[in-house]
Amino acid sequence: MSKGKSTPLGRVRNHGAAAEGTGHFVGQRVSAIALLILATWFVLSVALTMDGPTYLAAIDFLVSPVNAVGVILLVMVALYHMRLGMGEVINDYIARPFTKVVLLLLNALVPLVIAAGALFAVLLVNFGV
Amino acid sequence: MAGATRPERPLSPHVQIWRWHVTMATSILHRVTGVGLYGGMILFCFWLMAVAAGPEAYEPVGAFLAGPIGQIGLYLIVAAFAYHLANGIRHLVFDTGNGLKPADAETSAWFAILFAVFAPLGLWALVTFGS
Numbered sequence: 001m002s003k004g005k006s007t008p009l010g011r012v013r014n015h016g017a018a019a020e021g022t023g024h025f026v027g028q029r030v031s032a033i034a035l036l037i038l039a040t041w042f043v044l045s046v047a048l049t050m051d052g053p054t055y056l057a058a059i060d061f062l063v064s065p066v067n068a069v070g071v072i073l074l075v076m077v078a079l080y081h082m083r084l085g086m087g088e089v090i091n092d093y094i095a096r097p098f099t100k101v102v103l104l105l106l107n108a109l110v111p112l113v114i115a116a117g118a119l120f121a122v123l124l125v126n127f128g129v
Numbered sequence: 130m131a132g133a134t135r136p137e138r139p140l141s142p143h144v145q146i147w148r149w150h151v152t153m154a155t156s157i158l159h160r161v162t163g164v165g166l167y168g169g170m171i172l173f174c175f176w177l178m179a180v181a182a183g184p185e186a187y188e189p190v191g192a193f194l195a196g197p198i199g200q201i202g203l204y205l206i207v208a209a210f211a212y213h214l215a216n217g218i219r220h221l222v223f224d225t226g227n228g229l230k231p232a233d234a235e236t237s238a239w240f241a242i243l244f245a246v247f248a249p250l251g252l253w254a255l256v257t258f259g260s
Binding site for chain 2: 029032033036039040044047052053054055058059062071075078079082085086089110111115117118120121122124125128
């Protein structure tokens, strides 16, 4: 397996696919179908029941158990879905390996941090002192 | 040289000779709205944290959202969502192997665009003038 004599294509030939594409494909579709319901519910329910972006209206909305659970689900599924999508965009448009890895890392970690903060916020509104 | 014996092959796409297709607009718009909604979702999470931080911390956030820039921003996020939703359904149909004929794909592309234009308008009218 001397590296010098073969092309990059020659080196990967006959090794088969990385076999990781299906998980990505299925995850993206499953979360898409979940968001079809969750995000549509959220937009309509905020637009039609919340009385403007005031503090009291926000608390009123978030203390309803159905809304709290819905918002938690929305945040978790949406952050998963957008992480997959943004990963695809980064892989497609960023050519420099270093920049690409940094962006993919940020894409993996930032949504996680944001989601933890958002979920804690919903819990605090409902059970905080 | 071998012009006469050369097999009839399609010429590769040319950068300057190119017909505009609505389906290419829907494809790039799906990514653009997806990236926009990524930002919108992060802002929404910060909004939740602002609510949890209490009335004083929320004050400026609420004032911004009620102001013109906040309202236009919210409208654009709803419009981006409406488009991503309609075109996402289109892609789920494509995944089943249906709707891929050029004429069908173009019709559904226009439907997605029209939905993205009129659904947010309708919702805005309902919220503003309804009840």
